[in-house]
Amino acid sequence: MPNEFTYDDAERIGCKCSACPLRLDGQGPVAPEGPATATYAIIGEAPGPKEISVGRPFIGPSGVLLNDMLEAAGRQREHVWVTNAVLCLAPGDLHRYRASVRLDNKNEKKAAKKENREPEIVLDPVTACRPRLLAELERVARNAKLIGLRPVVTPTGGVSLEAITGKKLSIMRWRGSEIRATLETKRAAEATKNVIPAARLGRRANV
Numbered sequence: 001m002p003n004e005f006t007y008d009d010a011e012r013i014g015c016k017c018s019a020c021p022l023r024l025d026g027q028g029p030v031a032p033e034g035p036a037t038a039t040y041a042i043i044g045e046a047p048g049p050k051e052i053s054v055g056r057p058f059i060g061p062s063g064v065l066l067n068d069m070l071e072a073a074g075r076q077r078e079h080v081w082v083t084n085a086v087l088c089l090a091p092g093d094l095h096r097y098r099a100s101v102r103l104d105n106k107n108e109k110k111a112a113k114k115e116n117r118e119p120e121i122v123l124d125p126v127t128a129c130r131p132r133l134l135a136e137l138e139r140v141a142r143n144a145k146l147i148g149l150r151p152v153v154t155p156t157g158g159v160s161l162e163a164i165t166g167k168k169l170s171i172m173r174w175r176g177s178e179i180r181a182t183l184e185t186k187r188a189a190e191a192t193k194n195v196i197p198a199a200r201l202g203r204r205a206n207v
């Protein structure tokens with residue numbers, strides 16, 4: 001199945017693609033998937049080449065691992081919101097790519113200062129894709145609240161945890177723990193989310 005989800009589609013659901021360097025450098029985007037009524041969400045880091053070629057998140061080895069994990073937890077994938085911290089595949093490695101974006105921005109600021117002009121800064125991809133992710137999580141929280149359940153969100157690695165909390169936290173430190181996190185967005189300000197790093201997936205889930 002070809003990937004028919006476009007950058008315009010991604011912007012419509014909250015991504016800031018025009019300010020994101022992956023709009024030019026990356027491949028994608030891959031749409032999140034799941035029922036609009038989901039009360040549970042699983043968040044990967046970014047799609048891999050397999051996901052890009054098919055246009056679906058968590059397929060291939062990471063999908064097999066995810067399905068196994070969900071089965072062990074007594075959940076069916078059809079009932080789960082499956083998404084990623086960033087919807088595009090970065091060239092090389094996302095961590096190195098983000099470091100290079102930070103360095104480029106730093107150099108641009110220096111150059112702009114010397115030349116007495118405004119710097120042309122690009123957004124970190126996680127920041128650019130985050131409003132979309134938070135909107136998805138808001139919906140999961142609302143769904144759960146409507147039927148008196150606790151919303152549950154499972155990040156599969158450090159980048160997903162950062163995308164949810166806005167903070168760089170060690171996934172290994174919080175692995176298997178429950179974190180209560182509040183989304184920053186206005187509509188969800190009153191809702192408390194429960195963030196449970198996946199015990200089994202860890203960072204391996206998204207390679």
Ligand code: SF4
Nearest residue numbers: 015017020023088129
């Ligand atoms: S990573 Fe997100 S914000 Fe960046 S281009 Fe892809 S969809 Fe847009």
